[in-house]
Amino acid sequence: MRIKVLGCSGGVGPGLRTTSLLLDDEILIDAGTGVGDLTLAQQQRIRHVLLTHAHLDHVCGLAFMADNLFDLIEAPIGVHASRETLQTLRQHIFNWEIWPDFSRLPDEESPLLRWHELAMEEVIELGERRITPFRVLHTVPANGYVIDGRHGTFAFTGDTYADDVLWTFLNRLPRLDKLMIEIAFPDHEAALGHASKHFTPALLGGELRKLDHRPKLYLTHHKPGTEAQIERECRQALRGYDYVHLKRGDTISLS
Numbered sequence: 001m002r003i004k005v006l007g008c009s010g011g012v013g014p015g016l017r018t019t020s021l022l023l024d025d026e027i028l029i030d031a032g033t034g035v036g037d038l039t040l041a042q043q044q045r046i047r048h049v050l051l052t053h054a055h056l057d058h059v060c061g062l063a064f065m066a067d068n069l070f071d072l073i074e075a076p077i078g079v080h081a082s083r084e085t086l087q088t089l090r091q092h093i094f095n096w097e098i099w100p101d102f103s104r105l106p107d108e109e110s111p112l113l114r115w116h117e118l119a120m121e122e123v124i125e126l127g128e129r130r131i132t133p134f135r136v137l138h139t140v141p142a143n144g145y146v147i148d149g150r151h152g153t154f155a156f157t158g159d160t161y162a163d164d165v166l167w168t169f170l171n172r173l174p175r176l177d178k179l180m181i182e183i184a185f186p187d188h189e190a191a192l193g194h195a196s197k198h199f200t201p202a203l204l205g206g207e208l209r210k211l212d213h214r215p216k217l218y219l220t221h222h223k224p225g226t227e228a229q230i231e232r233e234c235r236q237a238l239r240g241y242d243y244v245h246l247k248r249g250d251t252i253s254l255s
């Protein structure tokens, strides 16, 4: 299994794309602006989209991808998300006003998108892949995903904030080899981080002491313009941890 980072920025700008991860060419985890770099042929290969939450920077690519594939798709794309996230998407985006309801187009029997509600901490199997959604704390209902590879376990938190529920869940995993987790703001913006429920380096460094595993860390979702400052602060806050600041185009191997 291989994850390609199509986008992992907290915003847009030259070379920056918002969150979208491509798992083995046929599964998207989140559908931010990174989806826009896939060719039409690559978009046609997507069979499932797993969403962490309904914020625009994580879902906008789904709207455009559905429209792109209107005449090209052979089977519906499964869109997997929590009940709350699906409800928000259907009510506020795919509502015929902001965007057509592609779960009814081209026709009701064989639509472009098919909604699948996820239950937290219940495994779903997509091919040989075992994927488990888990609840995280954000300003809107949000979840992360654990993906079990043949030789290791990867977890992606999505957008999240300090919360013991997260560490308790991760500590219950038999192993955790790779953890993709966000830091959106530098330390001097901790108040904005608190309001918008995003980590800063010092806060994450403190919270990680609650994690019993010692995974490699993949840091993501830095807001545009804050990257260098966050990197400087992480040298102190995450000293002793094995970590990288993820960039668009990076790959994470799960086998």
Ligand SMILES: Nc1ncnc2c1ncn2[C@@H]1O[C@@H]2COP(=O)(O)O[C@H]2[C@H]1O
Binding pocket: 010, 055, 057, 139, 159, 192, 195, 196, 197
């Ligand atoms: N009070 C606020 N609550 C939530 N988001 C905010 C607030 N103020 C500013 N924001 C920004 O709005 C953004 C929405 O997407 P994000 O959660 O990635 O990051 C959020 C912040 O950058």
